[in-house]
Amino acid sequence: MVYLPLISIFLLVGPAIATIAFFRRLSTRWHLFLLSLCIFYGISPLLLTWGAFGLAKRFGCSAEAIRFRCPSPVWLGDVISGLAMAHWLAIFAIPSAILGAIGLLISGILQHRRSQDTGSTSGEIPAVFYRSRRHKVIAGVCSALAQQWHQSLSLLRVVTVVLAIVIPGFIFLYLWFWLAFPIEPRLQQQQFYVKEDGGK
Known part of the structure; x- marks a missing residue:
């Protein structure tokens, strides 16, 4: 029951970022910033997993099935195990980031047309x-x-x-x-x- 709202949130992050740019009618610079944020969001689960394996190697943790055990501190094994499973979130994050990127490109094009139609030099409408x-x-x-x-x-x-x-x-x-x-x-x-x- 709890998983459905969480999955919905993970799926809607990218489109939500795109609609923020659309409704606020942001400048090109802000569109590029939000586009980079969308890309980072899409790859963040993979980065977390990569970081987990780096931590495991650094602290000498050993993998046992799907869990990591660390000599010291012991609790670090649970943290690394959780981070290593983050790559499954990419199933939701990557499509969401792609939708967000497409939405930001469309919003950027519409914003450029609006600024040309109104003759606004600042781009603020x-x-x-x-x-x-x-x-x-x-x-x-x-x-x-x-x-x-x-x-x-x-x-x-x-x-x-x-x-x-x-x-x-x-x-x-x-x-x-x-x-x-x-x-x-x-x-x-x-x-x-x-x-x-x-x-x-």
Whole structure:
């Protein structure tokens, strides 16, 4: 039961990175950084396994079936055994990294076209959705969604906390919202306050 959310998280890391670049409308430099992050994520299980064998050789540990036993310290054998099995995660990490890399390339092309269409020299284009600065407790995600969906902020916060407790992977979805959408610009916030004061 626990394995399914973990597998889902491992599979969604690459696409999640790509969608962060897409929604934030990042520059080419950031796209390249996230692309290198995707590649590193894809090969990280293999690097962990390679590092485990290096540690085993360094500390004189011997392999017994699928476990390692180390003369000193004894607990290191369990750590190396766990790291040596990390290569199985490549089954999920490599496809996820490939999807993320493809998504980043598409996002980079779309961003380049957007900047050409708008004539923006900086490459910065306003985001589609902003996290709210008003009534922010952690990241302003709930406040922005409540404003967008015209729902009660308190109710949305209660639902978010309940879902975070009941669904183990929900906290990663909240974290993705935090990373994928920028905070509301101060200029836009000031305009909101001016409109609000003018209506009173």
